[in-house]
Amino acid sequence: MRVFDTERQEWAGSRRERLFHPDQYLDVRRQKVIRRKTAIVLAVAGLTFGVWALAWKDEPEPYRSFTAAGSDTAKDSSDGSGSGDGSGDTSEGSASPAQPSESLPAGYESQEDPEGFRVALPTGWERDSRSSQYGIDVVDYRSPEGTRRLQVFQVMETSPYESLQVAQVEARKLDGYEAVSLTEVPGGTGQDAEHEYRADEVAGEQGGGTRHVIDHRFEAADGERYALVAYGSDADGPEDERELVDTALLWFCPPGTQCETPGG
Structure with a gap:
């Protein structure tokens, strides 16, 4: 038997219908609380996803061995030593540096x-x-x-x-x-x-x-x-x-x- 719910301003179904669709028959106050909690959960989830996305884009640099890093550091130091033209470039075909004359x-x-x-x-x-x-x-x-x-x-x-x-x-x-x-x-x-x-x-x-x-x-x-x-x-x-x-x-x-x- 369907009756008119004066608070919800709609016809209410039978007890069996309410068992299968309980959210439809909550009072207005409870629906507002549920909607507010749902909004909070969605906001937190959105914020978490945003932080994760930013962190994922900030990828670490490719791994370099200690030897390679040390070579780059030595090259940078040489380039900045004021050796004349300041270029620090050497051609691939040039001879190895001369050994100490002494x-x-x-x-x-x-x-x-x-x-x-x-x-x-x-x-x-x-x-x-x-x-x-x-x-x-x-x-x-x-x-x-x-x-x-x-x-x-x-x-x-x-x-x-x-x-x-x-x-x-x-x-x-x-x-x-x-x-x-x-x-x-x-x-x-x-x-x-x-x-x-x-x-x-x-x-x-x-x-x-x-x-x-x-x-x-x-x-x-x-x-x-x-x-x-x-x-x-x-x-x-x-x-x-x-x-x-x-x-x-x-x-x-x-x-x-x-x-x-x-x-x-």
């Missing part, structure tokens, strides 16, 4: 060879190379006048001293061969060895007169064994060949290895 003998420079190793030798020497049966190519650095040479190559024997014993067998076949020494010498790994000799005829050498040779073989930081061989005239004494070998050995860094700068 750590190299006068007239020497450090070089990164195409075979991957680092070595120091007199400025202005010419480079040549040829294939090797083992390891890196055999690399020759020669003075402009052609009387001095530094040779770099990798050896396959298990120890530097054993390698020199094998090499001495061939050196003895040279005209005028005269051994100065063949011995193990203290080194970074304790396995360095050196063969010093003179000979009237040395393959690949130019000019006449007796040649002085220092063949130094050693185990490098990568665990491989290498040779540094200095050739020069015996007439001017052994000091220039000694300096050549000692400097090259001090600055030598094998391929694929990070080495500290001597004296840096």
Whole structure:
């Protein structure tokens, strides 16, 4: 039975209808309270969504490693140091910064060879190379006048001293061969060895007169064994060949290895 509700100013349904649609039959005051609470809930939800949306847009910067960040910082510091034009730009093809002059003998420079190793030798020497049966190519650095040479190559024997014993067998076949020494010498790994000799005829050498040779073989930081061989005239004494070998050995860094700068 439907009756007229004077407060709501509408016809009210039966009790069964009110059970299925209770919100339609609430009094006006209760409807106002519900609408007010609903509005508050919607406002809070809207505010929460707005804050979340703003936070989501504020994305963090892409991750950079400490090394990369440090490099950028160093570059910025360099650019602002007042170096002249203030640009701080360097071309991709430019050489690496020169090493401190006090750590190299006068007239020497450090070089990164195409075979991957680092070595120091007199400025202005010419480079040549040829294939090797083992390891890196055999690399020759020669003075402009052609009387001095530094040779770099990798050896396959298990120890530097054993390698020199094998090499001495061939050196003895040279005209005028005269051994100065063949011995193990203290080194970074304790396995360095050196063969010093003179000979009237040395393959690949130019000019006449007796040649002085220092063949130094050693185990490098990568665990491989290498040779540094200095050739020069015996007439001017052994000091220039000694300096050549000692400097090259001090600055030598094998391929694929990070080495500290001597004296840096």
